[in-house]
Amino acid sequence: MQDDLIALLDRFAAIGATPDKGVCRLTGSPEDGAARQLFAQIAAARGASLSTDAVGNMFATFATAPGAQSTILCGSHLDSQPTGGRFDGSLGVLAALEAASALYAEGGRYAHNLTVVNWTNEEGARFQPSLTGSSVFTGKYTAEFALGLRDRLGVSMGEALAQIGYLGDGALGLTPVHNVELHVEQGGHLDETGVQIGAVTASWGVRKLTLSFVGAPSHTGPTAMAKRRDAMRAAALAITEFHAQMEAEPGQLHWSAAKIVAEPDSPNVVASRVTVYFEIRNPDQRICTEAGDRFMAAITPAIAALGCAIEIATDEARPGTQLSPEGVALTLEVAAELGLSATDMLTITGHDALALAAVMPSTLVFVPSVGGLSHSPQELTLPEDLRNGGAVIREMLRRLAS
Ligand SMILES: [Zn+2]
Structure with a gap:
C-alpha cells in the first residue's frame, strides 16, 4: 500500500532532521545520500526505472507510454539549506512521485511517460552557484564545471557525490516535452490573500x-x-x-x-x-x-x-524568466475544477523550473507558506495545502501526459 503524501513527507523530514524540527541535507552529505536512497527505493518499488546522470540528477521514469520516446518531467530537489524547512524541495519531488506512481498504477496508457526528478544542489548552500543540476541538464553549465565546484573546506561537488554513490553515468534517455514543479511559495502572498494555488507566470x-x-x-x-x-x-x-x-x-x-x-x-x-x-x-x-x-x-x-x-x-545577472503560458492556464483550469482558489503571480525565489524554462515549456505551481517563512526550521505548509498541491499536480500530469 502506498504512503500518502503527508506520510511520505514525514519520512523524508526525518532524514537530516534538526532538533528544532527543520532539516539539514546539504548536497553530497550523508543525509543527502540517505534521502536519495529512500527516493530511489520507493520509486523502484512502485515500478519506476531509475537513472542518475553525471552530476547526480536522479530520474525515476514511470512507463505510462511504453515505447514512446517522450516524457513529462516533474520534480524539485531533496537538498536543503543548513536551516532548511521540511517542505522546500521535498514537496515537489514527493508530490510528483505520488502523482506519477498513482497514474502508472492505474494502468492507463498515455502519449508520454512520466519522469520524477530530484535535481542536484538546487539550494546552492554548500556549492555555489545554485540550480546546479538543472542548469547542467539545460546546458547552461558543463558537468565538469559543476563537479569542480568546491565547498568552503575545499571538497569538490564531484568528490562529495562520489562519496555518497551518486556520481552517475546515466542519462534521461527520453525527450522531455514539458516540466512541472510544485513548490511552497516561500513568500507571504498566498498566505496573506487566502488563495490556495499560485500559477507562476515569471520570476523576479x-x-x-x-x-x-x-x-x-x-x-x-x-x-x-x-x-x-x-x-x-x-x-x-x-x-x-x-x-x-x-x-x-x-x-x-x-x-x-x-x-x-x-x-x-x-x-x-x-x-x-x-x-x-x-x-x-x-x-x-x-x-x-x-x-x-x-x-x-x-x-x-x-x-x-x-x-x-x-x-x-x-x-x-538572472533576468526574470517567463514560464509556460499554457502551463499557467492549465494550473488555473485544474485548480478551478478541483474547487480550489487560484491566482497567477510572480516568484521572487529561484527554482529548477526557471532553469528548465530555457529549453522546454516549464510550469511552476505554488502552495502557501504560513507567514511566508522559508529557509527556516519554522517553514510550514498546512496539510490541507499540501494535499491540494498534490491533487493539482496529479491532475496536471494526467492532462500533460495525455
Ligand atoms: Zn526549494
Whole structure:
C-alpha cells in the first residue's frame, strides 16, 4: 500500500532532521545520500526505472507510454539549506512521485511517460552557484564545471557525490516535452490573500555579485595601524554601504549580503581576503543591474582608500524568466475544477523550473507558506495545502501526459 503524501513527507523530514524540527541535507552529505536512497527505493518499488546522470540528477521514469520516446518531467530537489524547512524541495519531488506512481498504477496508457526528478544542489548552500543540476541538464553549465565546484573546506561537488554513490553515468534517455514543479511559495502572498494555488507566470530578476576584498596578511598585534591593509574592514565598509545604497533606491528592491568567507580566518592575522556574497532582486532586471552599478561606484574609492582592492569573483545577472503560458492556464483550469482558489503571480525565489524554462515549456505551481517563512526550521505548509498541491499536480500530469 502506498504512503500518502503527508506520510511520505514525514519520512523524508526525518532524514537530516534538526532538533528544532527543520532539516539539514546539504548536497553530497550523508543525509543527502540517505534521502536519495529512500527516493530511489520507493520509486523502484512502485515500478519506476531509475537513472542518475553525471552530476547526480536522479530520474525515476514511470512507463505510462511504453515505447514512446517522450516524457513529462516533474520534480524539485531533496537538498536543503543548513536551516532548511521540511517542505522546500521535498514537496515537489514527493508530490510528483505520488502523482506519477498513482497514474502508472492505474494502468492507463498515455502519449508520454512520466519522469520524477530530484535535481542536484538546487539550494546552492554548500556549492555555489545554485540550480546546479538543472542548469547542467539545460546546458547552461558543463558537468565538469559543476563537479569542480568546491565547498568552503575545499571538497569538490564531484568528490562529495562520489562519496555518497551518486556520481552517475546515466542519462534521461527520453525527450522531455514539458516540466512541472510544485513548490511552497516561500513568500507571504498566498498566505496573506487566502488563495490556495499560485500559477507562476515569471520570476523576479536578480543580480548576484560576489566580491573579494583583498588586503595583506599581517600580525594583528605588532603591525602598525597605518600599515595594515585590512580586508575585513573593507568588507565591513562595503556591507554597510550596500545596505545604505539599497535602502535609498526607489522601488521594490529585496537585497542581502548573506555570506562571508574570511582568509586566512585566524583571529590574530589581519584578514587578507574577505569574500562577500551580495544579492539584489526586483521584478525588473535592469533595476537590479543599475542598483548594483551604483553600489560598486560608491564603494570603489572608499575601499582603495583602505589600501585594499576589489576582485569581482562572480557577477551574475538572472533576468526574470517567463514560464509556460499554457502551463499557467492549465494550473488555473485544474485548480478551478478541483474547487480550489487560484491566482497567477510572480516568484521572487529561484527554482529548477526557471532553469528548465530555457529549453522546454516549464510550469511552476505554488502552495502557501504560513507567514511566508522559508529557509527556516519554522517553514510550514498546512496539510490541507499540501494535499491540494498534490491533487493539482496529479491532475496536471494526467492532462500533460495525455
Ligand atoms: Zn526549494
